Amino acid sequence: MKKTNFLFILLILILNYYSCERDDLCPESTPTTPSLIIDAFDINNQDDSKNIFGLVVTDINKENVLLGYDLVTTANIVLPLKTTENTTQFVLINDASINDNGTPDDASDDFYDGNQDVITIAYTREEIYVSRACGYKTIFKDVSISIVDDGDNWIQLIQPINNPQSVEDETETHFNLFH
Amino acid sequence: MKQKHILTYFISSTFLLLFCVSVNAQNDSIASTKNDSIKIKQKYGLRIGGDIGKLIRTAIDDDYSGFEIIADYRLKKKLYIAGEIGIEEKSNVTDYLNTITKGSYLKGGIDYNLYQNWLDMDNMIFSGFRVGASSFSHTLNSFNVYHTNQCWGEQFASTTPQEFNGLTAIWVELILGLKAEILKEQTLDDNDEVLNGIAFDKKNNRIFVTGKHWSKLYEIELIKK
Numbered sequence: 379m380k381k382t383n384f385l386f387i388l389l390i391l392i393l394n395y396y397s398c399e400r401d402d403l404c405p406e407s408t409p410t411t412p413s414l415i416i417d418a419f420d421i422n423n424q425d426d427s428k429n430i431f432g433l434v435v436t437d438i439n440k441e442n443v444l445l446g447y448d449l450v451t452t453a454n455i456v457l458p459l460k461t462t463e464n465t466t467q468f469v470l471i472n473d474a475s476i477n478d479n480g481t482p483d484d485a486s487d488d489f490y491d492g493n494q495d496v497i498t499i500a501y502t503r504e505e506i507y508v509s510r511a512c513g514y515k516t517i518f519k520d521v522s523i524s525i526v527d528d529g530d531n532w533i534q535l536i537q538p539i540n541n542p543q544s545v546e547d548e549t550e551t552h553f554n555l556f557h
Numbered sequence: 558m559k560q561k562h563i564l565t566y567f568i569s570s571t572f573l574l575l576f577c578v579s580v581n582a583q584n585d586s587i588a589s590t591k592n593d594s595i596k597i598k599q600k601y602g603l604r605i606g607g608d609i610g611k612l613i614r615t616a617i618d619d620d621y622s623g624f625e626i627i628a629d630y631r632l633k634k635k636l637y638i639a640g641e642i643g644i645e646e647k648s649n650v651t652d653y654l655n656t657i658t659k660g661s662y663l664k665g666g667i668d669y670n671l672y673q674n675w676l677d678m679d680n681m682i683f684s685g686f687r688v689g690a691s692s693f694s695h696t697l698n699s700f701n702v703y704h705t706n707q708c709w710g711e712q713f714a715s716t717t718p719q720e721f722n723g724l725t726a727i728w729v730e731l732i733l734g735l736k737a738e739i740l741k742e743q744t745l746d747d748n749d750e751v752l753n754g755i756a757f758d759k760k761n762n763r764i765f766v767t768g769k770h771w772s773k774l775y776e777i778e779l780i781k782k
Contacts, residue, residue, distance in 0.1 A: 387735055
């Protein structure tokens with residue numbers, strides 16, 4: 379009897395310590411590192427939202443297409459910024475189409491036709507504690523976007539909403555793009 | 558940074574090994590009236606012990622080390638004033654954080670024994686509360702920035718340790734627990750050479766307590782009933 383009691387108590391004791399651990403999953407609803415949000419407007423009528431047709435967003439080497447931006451029609455672009463560097467570059471291709479390079483069966487040498495504009499996003503970074511499960515997030519301050527002038531830019535103008543512009547959350551647009 | 562006050566409810570069970578030292582100062586010369594019925598003498602007084610659970614966890618859990626001294630003082634038949642003092646160190650390693658938290662705490666409160674002991678049993682099924690206060694520090698060894706978009710692969714990682722000192726917390730615990738007497742009695746007579754531990758100096762009516770058997774709990778009678 380005494381021995382069973384002893385084991386029972388020991389069991390409760392051990393269970394207690396291990397059942398009280400908190401869940402270590404970061405909830406999706408928790409705001410973590412924000413992405414940059416750009417809205418597209420008509421350059422001639424700057425209050426009107428204007429869709430970008432056949433949009434492709436890739437990295438600077440055009441090796442990887444940003445997930446969700448492979449030939450889409452949208453007036454809203456969400457760009458993830460690098461948390462390891464103080465600049466992030468993207469290639470935004472307007473009116474894009476896939477050029478199969480004369481080999482319709484071979485997808486490996488395909489490339490995008492269309493007007494390619496390179497944008498450089500520059501910023502300073504700050505790491506902020508979120509929670510035990512989510513760890514840290516990076517917020518971006520003094521964010522500026524410059525367009526590389528290639529003589530044939532489809533992006534006419536990119537303007538920040540505020541000056542200086544920071545990217546601290548994803549609740550509102552950070553930049554307006556006119557085209 | 559905002560300070561968060563979290564009210565935490567712990568349901569913890571405490572398990573103690575009980576060794577009792579009966580320190581009798583009864584004067585035998587007073588004639589006692591003998592009755593037919595046997596009266597069970599209840600023990601009142603101060604008990605000091607250690608939390609074996611924390612010692613076991615220290616031994617088996619690489620991420621944890623802790624030590625706690627427990628004391629309670631029997632005030633009424635079912636009522637105890639109880640308190641704990643302890644130190645703990647715990648490291649937390651997740652995909653995004655690597656921290657070590659160190660601190661010491663002091664807890665005080667009341668235990669109420671719900672168990673009706675038979676005869677001379679000295680067990681407890683108790684309910685009670687504690688008010689705790691703690692002073693602690695965090696060491697942030699490293700962290701990775703959390704990003705839901707994996708487009709750029711690796712995120713910023715910091716490996717420069719940072720320290721956050723002088724943190725405090727106050728909380729309330731509600732307790733439901735068991736205390737079982739496992740070994741009945743350990744008597745010390747004059748022949749026992751007690752270099753450290755508990756010693757009673759009969760001449761001067763003094764009690765000495767040192768750290769010989771902290772894993773065991775001693776009961777010293779202070780009040781006679």
